[in-house]
Amino acid sequence: xxxxxEQEYLTAGGIPVYAFPTEHxxxxxxxxxxxxxxxxxxxxxxxxxxxxxHLVFRSINRYMGGSLYKTLDRLGLAxxxxxxxxxxxxxxxxxxxxxxxxxxxxxxxxxxxxxSSEELRTERARVKAEIREEGERTSLDFFTDxxxxxxxxxxxxxxxxxxxxxxxxxxxxxxxxxERLFSRENIFFYLSGGxxxxxxxxxxxxxxxYFPLSLGAPDGxxxxxxxxxxxxxxxxxxxxxxxxxxxxxxxDTARYTDAELTLLYDxxxxxxxxxxxxxxxxxxxxxIYSFRGYMDLYRxxxxxxxxxxxxxxxxxxxxxxxxxxxxxxxxxxxxxxPYVRASYTDNAAFLFDDAQALGFNRAxxxxxxGLPYPTVRHRADAYARVTGERLSAxxxxxxxPENATLTLKSHHADTEALRALxxxx
Numbered sequence: 001x002x003x004x005x006e007q008e009y010l011t012a013g014g015i016p017v018y019a020f021p022t023e024h025x026x027x028x029x030x031x032x033x034x035x036x037x038x039x040x041x042x043x044x045x046x047x048x049x050x051x052x053x054h055l056v057f058r059s060i061n062r063y064m065g066g067s068l069y070k071t072l073d074r075l076g077l078a079x080x081x082x083x084x085x086x087x088x089x090x091x092x093x094x095x096x097x098x099x100x101x102x103x104x105x106x107x108x109x110x111x112x113x114x115x116s117s118e119e120l121r122t123e124r125a126r127v128k129a130e131i132r133e134e135g136e137r138t139s140l141d142f143f144t145d146x147x148x149x150x151x152x153x154x155x156x157x158x159x160x161x162x163x164x165x166x167x168x169x170x171x172x173x174x175x176x177x178x179e180r181l182f183s184r185e186n187i188f189f190y191l192s193g194g195x196x197x198x199x200x201x202x203x204x205x206x207x208x209x210y211f212p213l214s215l216g217a218p219d220g221x222x223x224x225x226x227x228x229x230x231x232x233x234x235x236x237x238x239x240x241x242x243x244x245x246x247x248x249x250x251x252d253t254a255r256y257t258d259a260e261l262t263l264l265y266d267x268x269x270x271x272x273x274x275x276x277x278x279x280x281x282x283x284x285x286x287x288i289y290s291f292r293g294y295m296d297l298y299r300x301x302x303x304x305x306x307x308x309x310x311x312x313x314x315x316x317x318x319x320x321x322x323x324x325x326x327x328x329x330x331x332x333x334x335x336x337x338p339y340v341r342a343s344y345t346d347n348a349a350f351l352f353d354d355a356q357a358l359g360f361n362r363a364x365x366x367x368x369x370g371l372p373y374p375t376v377r378h379r380a381d382a383y384a385r386v387t388g389e390r391l392s393a394x395x396x397x398x399x400x401p402e403n404a405t406l407t408l409k410s411h412h413a414d415t416e417a418l419r420a421l422x423x424x425x
Contacts, residue, residue: 001022001349001352001376002348002349002375002376002377002380003375003377004020004375004376005020005374005375006018006019006020006190006362007019007020007021007200009200009204011189011203011204011207011208011210012204012207012208012209012210012211013184013207013208013210013211013212014184014211014212014214015110015184015187015188015189015207015210015212016188016189017188017189017190017191017200017203017204018188018189018190018191018362018363018367019190019191019192019195019199019200020190020191020192020358020359020362021192021193021194021195022192022193022194022352022355022358023194024194024352025193025194025352025353025354025355026095026096026194027093027094027095027096027193027194027355028093028094028095028096028099028102028191028192028193028194028195028199028355029091029092029093029190029191029192029193029355029356029358029359029360030091030092030093030099030102030103030106030189030190030191030195030203031089031090031091031092031106031189031190031191031359031360031363032089032090032091032106032109032110032187032188032189033087033088033089033187033188033189033190033363033367033368034049034087034088034089034090034181034182034186034187035086035087035181035186035187035217035218035220035368036049036052036083036086036087036088036181036186037049037050037083037084037085037086037087037088037159038085038086038154038155038157038158038159039085039086039154039155039220039222039298040086040154040218040220041154041157043152043157044165044168045169045177046157046158046161046162046165047127047158047159047160047161047162047165047166047169048161048169048173048174048177049083049088049159049177049181050083050127050159050160050161051123051124051127051161051166051169051174052088052113052174052177052178052181053081053082053083053088053090054081054123054126054127055113055115055119055120055123055174055178056081056090056109056113056178057079057081058115058119058123059108059109059111059112059113059114059115060105060108060109062114062115062119063108063111063114064105064108068105071101071105072105075094075095075098075101076094076095076098077092077093077094077098077101077102077105078092078093078094079091079092079105080093083159084159085154085155085159085296085298086220086298086368087364087368088181089360089363090106090109091356091359092105092106093193093355093356096194096195096196096199097196099195099196099199099202100202103199103202103203103206104206106189107203107206107207107210109182110182110187110207110210110212111210112175112178112179113171113174113175113178115171117171120171120174124166124167124169127160127161127166128163128166130160131158131160131161131162131163132163134160136158136160137158137162140238140244140246140307140407140408140409141246141307142158143236143238143407143409144236144246144248144405144407147234147236147405147407148225148227148248148250148303148405149225150225150226150227153222153223153225154222155222155296155298179212179213180213180215182212183212183213183214183215183216184212184213184214184215185214185215185216185217186215186217186218187212188363188367189203190359190362190363190367191203191359192355192356192358192359192362193355193356193358193359194355219299220298220299220368221299221300222298222299222300222301223300224300224301225301228250228301229250229252229402229403230402231250231401231402231403231404231405232401232402232423233401233404233406233419233422233423233425234404234405234406234419235405235406235407235408235415235416235418235419235422236405236406236407236408236415237407237408237409237410237412237413237415238407238408238409238410239409239410239411239412240409240410240411241411242309242312242409243309243310243311243312243315243408243409243410243411243413244307244308244309244310244408244409244410245307245308245309245310245315245318245319245322245406245407245408246305246306246307246406246407246408247305247306247307247322247404247405247406248303248304248305248404248405248406248407249303249304249305249398249399249403249404249405250301250302250303250398250402250403250405251297251301251302251303251304251398251403252301252302253297253298253299253300253301253302254300255397256394257382257386258297258365258369258371258382259344259382259383259385259386260386260390260391260394261295261297261302261304261394262295262344262383263337263340263341263344263383263386263391264304264329264333264391264394264395264398265293265295265304266340266343267329267333267336267337267339267340267391268293268306268325268326268329269291269293269294269295269304269305269306270293270340272339272340274336274339275340276325276326276328276329276336277291277293277306277322277325278291279325280321280322280324280325280328281308281318281321281322281325285321287310287314287317287318287321288308288309288310288318290308291306291307291308292306292307292308293305293306294306294307297369299369299370304398306322312410312411312413315408315410315413315418316417316418316421319406319418319421319422320421323421323422323424323425326395326399326425327425329392329395329399330392330395330396330399331392332392333388333391333392333394333395334387334388334389334391334392335388337386337387337388337391341383341384341386344379344380344383345380345383345384348376348377348379348380349376351376352376365379399425400425401422401423401425404422404425406418406419406422
């Protein structure tokens with residue numbers, strides 16, 4: 001099974017359909033992927049992809065005469081819509097005997113938006129509530145993105161946009177943008193799991209009347225911010241009564257493979273008990289209980305780092321430990337490699353145990369990021385080829401002051417002293 005690849009089809013309108021059967025499963029996952037999100041938006045259209053994601057379901061419900069959610073509940077189907085910075089995903093999952101109904105539901109996402117002005121007002125209000133409740137614009141992450149990428153860069157904006165910006169998006173403007181987003185080269189279906197015989201034919205039949213515009217595929221490459229690789233240990237502070245720290249390191253994604261970056265991330269900030277950061281700040285010292293590692297990789301640039309909350313009195317001791325863990329990765333990443341690699345090599349076939357996870361992994365890595373993995377075996381082999389020496393070399397190149405940014409919420413910490421610590425890397 002590791003050597004299988006997708007079967008590829010085209011709808012009558014030229015939309016790619018990728019099918020990866022895993023017959024042993026008792027569920028299927030049918031997804032529609034759309035290249036969109038913050039990296040394709042402007043200051044004036046920020047949040048438009050996310051609002052369209054919401055409106056697509058309202059539109060489907062209207063096409064179905066208001067019966068969408070009753071149908072889903074009656075058949076045990078589940079729908080999900082997610083907007084990321086570089087794509088949108090619409091998914092229906094369920095039992096194989098209800099695939100035909102699922103295909104019909106998801107095919108309606110291709111149709112023009114159909115909704116009333118009142119429905120638009122309601123959904124706009126829901127997204128505004130989401131913005132308010134999540135408090136993204138007051139978060140350390142939003143503050144950090146502004147420092148990392150600079151004003152006006154696509155990655156400095158939130159996925160949800162702003163309340164004022166949403167008010168400017170008229171129904172006609174949303175319909176135009178939806179038609180542009182769902183253009184022929186910009187979308188594809190991915191089907192995985194235990195779907196029934198004839199499932200692809202069913203989907204092709206359901207989509208035969210949809211002929212999206214052909215506008216050319218966006219390249220997805222991001223402009224390099226002016227400060228990238230020239231940080232010189234940047235430190236920026238946001239006033240707060242509690243102390244939250246975020247360490248970020250610039251990454252040239254063209255210079256390293258995703259396998260190298262993922263394994264290095266796992267050595268330092270992964271979920272394993274042996275990861276260096278967990279050992280240094282939690283297991284051995286009890287200074288923190290949990291932390292949040294992150295790795296954002298795009299075409300042209302990326303960032304790796306970690307954030308955690310700490311009592312103010314422990315800010316400097318915690319940062320010293322964090323930097324020690326990073327230095328350890330430079331020296332001993334190779335020794336830690338056996339403790340993080342098995343998930344991607346020995347356990348590669350675990351992907352086939354979950355229809356939705358398999359579909360997402362294959363669709364995202366191969367058709368959004370464009371990674372060279374025609375089969376799951378190719379992916380596993382890429383991770384197997386990474387050597388300890390190479391991993392330490394990558395750590396040495398990435399974790400240095402030129403790539404380092406420290407952002408924090410705190411009550412007037414000594415930023416010059418913090419920067420002096422960061423310069424010791």
